[in-house]
Amino acid sequence: xLGIQFFKADPTVFxxxxxxxxxxxxxxxxxxFYYAPTSSIVAVPINTVDVPFAFQLVTKDFQTxxxxxxxxFRVADPAKLASLLxxxxxxxxxxxxxxxxxxxxxxxxxxxxxxxxxxxALTLEAAVSGTQALIASLLEKIRASELPGxxxxxxxxxxxxxxxxxxxxxxxLEAEAREQFLRKxxxxxxxxxxxxxxxxxxxxxxxxxxxxxxxxxxxxxxxSKMNAEIAIEQQRVSLLEQKVANERKEAESKAxxxxxxxxxxxxxxxxxxxxxxxxGVDSNMLISLAFHDLAEKAEKIGTLxxxxxxxxxxxxxxxx
Numbered sequence: 001x002l003g004i005q006f007f008k009a010d011p012t013v014f015x016x017x018x019x020x021x022x023x024x025x026x027x028x029x030x031x032x033f034y035y036a037p038t039s040s041i042v043a044v045p046i047n048t049v050d051v052p053f054a055f056q057l058v059t060k061d062f063q064t065x066x067x068x069x070x071x072x073f074r075v076a077d078p079a080k081l082a083s084l085l086x087x088x089x090x091x092x093x094x095x096x097x098x099x100x101x102x103x104x105x106x107x108x109x110x111x112x113x114x115x116x117x118x119x120x121a122l123t124l125e126a127a128v129s130g131t132q133a134l135i136a137s138l139l140e141k142i143r144a145s146e147l148p149g150x151x152x153x154x155x156x157x158x159x160x161x162x163x164x165x166x167x168x169x170x171x172x173l174e175a176e177a178r179e180q181f182l183r184k185x186x187x188x189x190x191x192x193x194x195x196x197x198x199x200x201x202x203x204x205x206x207x208x209x210x211x212x213x214x215x216x217x218x219x220x221x222x223x224s225k226m227n228a229e230i231a232i233e234q235q236r237v238s239l240l241e242q243k244v245a246n247e248r249k250e251a252e253s254k255a256x257x258x259x260x261x262x263x264x265x266x267x268x269x270x271x272x273x274x275x276x277x278x279x280g281v282d283s284n285m286l287i288s289l290a291f292h293d294l295a296e297k298a299e300k301i302g303t304l305x306x307x308x309x310x311x312x313x314x315x316x317x318x319x320x
Contacts, residue, residue, distance in 0.1 A: 005036050005091065012047035014078035026079070036091060044078035044087045048156060051104045055112045063124040063169055069135075069160035071111050071142070077152025084151055106147060111158070114141040128163050128173070135160050 009015045011029035018024065018040040025032060028046060054068040075081050085099035118137045119127055127134065139158040142148070148155050165173065 003036050004033055006033050007031065007041055009043060012045060014044045014046045014075070016042035016044070016079065016082055018042065041089050042082045042087045043089045044075055044082055045100075046075045046078055048072055048074045049104070051107055053108045053111055055115070057116055057119040059119055059122055059124045059127050061123050064166055065119065065124065065127055066162075066164045067115055067119065067160060068162050068164070069158065071107055071155065072157040072159075073107060073148070073153050073155050075152060076154040080150075080152030103151065103153075106151075107153070107155075110142060110145060110147050111138065114138050114145070117141075124165060124169065125173075128165065131160050131163060134163070 007015070007017075008031035009029050014026070014028045015030040016023055016026045017030070017032065017034060019034070019038055024034075024039075034041070050070045050072045052068075052070045054066060056064055056066050058064055081087070081103070085103060086095075086097040087100055088096045090096050115134075115138055118134060118141070122130065122134070135158055138160075139155070142158065143155050147153075164170065
């Protein structure tokens with residue numbers, strides 16, 4: 001029939017069928033026949049869309065950075081979005097206006113505005129290294145703005161792929177980072193050397209402690225030997241003292257025995273003992289005793305005459 005057409009939508013497309021200014025049917029993934037002269041078909045995609053963005057911003061320390069990422073969103077209220085933007089499709093299935101493209105541009109502009117204020121509050125180093133904090137800040141500000149709610153849009157995710165400074169600044173940062181890495185490498189080398197020196201010191205200390213322990217053991221052995229030798233010498237001294245004491249007692253015993261044996265002879269005249277010792281008294285002995293008595297009483301003798309024959313006889317007896 002002339003003017004009757006068939007429309008079929010994908011499950012990710014929300015369809016609004018208007019006829020004579022009123023909604024005849026609405027829903028996702030609809031398929032139906034309609035009369036084209038009096039109908040308008042609005043098709044709003046409700047699938048998740050990722051919009052890439054890349055823009056240059058200035059940091060707090062006046063350094064230019066390029067922020068590159070993407071924003072993910074979906075249409076949560078298709079009817080509200082359809083009331084703001086024209087999503088009407090023609091007989092051949094294409095959109096009759098460029099409004100569907102404007103939604104992504106509006107979201108990118110919103111992200112750029114929010115990112116400008118956020119990056120401007122950060123230094124270059126903080127912006128380059130604090131990507132996660134920057135993502136959280138941007139996502140919170142975008143969701144809190146009026147645009148998503150007014151267009152019935154739900155912002156799902158925001159990701160920043162890179163925050164790159166200018167090539168000259170990047171080289172400077174790389175040089176600084178390289179120097180830091182080199183310093184860390186030097187510190188690691190120094191730490192390893194210090195650890196090696198410390199281990200060597202511990203080994204030397206252990207060796208010295210071992211030597212001290214060995215020397216102490218040797219000293220203990222020497223002291224034990226000396227104590228043993230001292231004990232032996234003390235035993236020798238005790239033995240010698242005992243021997244001397246025994247010899248002294250033996251000598252005293254012999255002296256006592258001799259004294260006792262000679263005690264009866266103390267009262268005997270020595271002449272008698274001499275005579276006994278010689279086995280008798282001869283004439284020469286008597287003459288000698290006589291001369292001895294004369295010598296003892298020489299002060300009482302006035303003159304003593306001795307004949308030559310007597311002297312010769314005595315001397316001859318003495319010489320024989």
